[in-house]
Amino acid sequence: MNQLNSDLLRTFIAVAETGSMTDGAARIFRSQSAASLQIGKLEDLLGQPVFDRHGRGVTLTETGERLLPIAHEVTRTLSSALRELTSDRLQGKLRLGVPDDQSKPILSRIISEFSQSHPMVELDVTCALSAGFPAALASGNLDIAVYEVEQPHRGHEILREENTFWMMSRHHDLLRRDPLPVALFDRDCWWRDAALAALHETGRAFRIIYASQSVAGVSAAIEAGIAIGLLGQGSLNGNLICLGAHHGFGDMPTSRLVLASRDGEHSAQVQAMKTAIRQVFAEA
Numbered sequence: 001m002n003q004l005n006s007d008l009l010r011t012f013i014a015v016a017e018t019g020s021m022t023d024g025a026a027r028i029f030r031s032q033s034a035a036s037l038q039i040g041k042l043e044d045l046l047g048q049p050v051f052d053r054h055g056r057g058v059t060l061t062e063t064g065e066r067l068l069p070i071a072h073e074v075t076r077t078l079s080s081a082l083r084e085l086t087s088d089r090l091q092g093k094l095r096l097g098v099p100d101d102q103s104k105p106i107l108s109r110i111i112s113e114f115s116q117s118h119p120m121v122e123l124d125v126t127c128a129l130s131a132g133f134p135a136a137l138a139s140g141n142l143d144i145a146v147y148e149v150e151q152p153h154r155g156h157e158i159l160r161e162e163n164t165f166w167m168m169s170r171h172h173d174l175l176r177r178d179p180l181p182v183a184l185f186d187r188d189c190w191w192r193d194a195a196l197a198a199l200h201e202t203g204r205a206f207r208i209i210y211a212s213q214s215v216a217g218v219s220a221a222i223e224a225g226i227a228i229g230l231l232g233q234g235s236l237n238g239n240l241i242c243l244g245a246h247h248g249f250g251d252m253p254t255s256r257l258v259l260a261s262r263d264g265e266h267s268a269q270v271q272a273m274k275t276a277i278r279q280v281f282a283e284a
Helices: 006-018 021-027 032-046 062-086 104-117 130-139 190-202 215-223 268-283
Strands: 051-054 057-060 092-099 121-128 144-149 157-169 180-185 206-212 228-232 240-243 254-261
Touching: 006 021, 006 032, 006 057, 006 062, 021 032, 021 057, 057 062, 092 130, 092 268, 104 121, 104 268, 121 130, 130 144, 130 254, 144 190, 144 268, 157 190, 157 215, 157 268, 180 190, 180 215, 190 228, 206 215, 215 228, 254 268
Parallel strands: 092 121, 092 144, 180 206, 180 228
Antiparallel strands: 051 057, 144 254, 157 228, 157 240, 157 254
16 A cells, blocks of 8 residues: 655655755755655656646645645644654753744754653753853853854864955945945954954054944845945855955955864763754854
């Protein structure tokens, strides 16, 4: 007797949410051909297509629209059951630091992954500018933290690397201004130090006209066309352009998002949280 299985449904969800067989396959760590084969099996079972194929990707058919909420419900139930049956009896309190410029979905997924598997551990989460996290770890005020560094040190586990660039609004040519208007982070951090060093190297007069604690704040000022600023590649969008050597700006450092724990802290809670963080960033 033919039956639907969760593997087919998870492939279907990934392709449906990304609108692409290639992107859907990447999300679940499969090849495009393997994902296509899975979708083919699903459509054979149903006796009708779940996707309309076109040059830009795929869209759901009427059958696909009906199947999607069912697939979500089934896979959520199975995942919840697995976590409940395999959850351990870890107890205690864990203090976690996460940068406030990381997306809310990522933070929500970290907390969800950890809490469902370890429901008896109390989480104390600090979501703030990460420049203070190394000191908080050193002083014992945090047990584990995620933060950005220019150069990783012993004990740092790299989660992600991102190039940084000077950026400017596509619709405002600020390079003609004298002094050059600049937006910077308003706390001592390596991003601010790197930006100021690069500005001095250009030999141009500049004026800091805007400061913010967050990436969102600096990015908003740049997009508004009031200043140029240093941002990570992930902030680049259609409203911004990167400033390079032909604009008078040299290469900027790479930002590395790292995972670190308090010196000597090897508790089961910390190791479990590291596993949850690794998994979420790997999937992201």
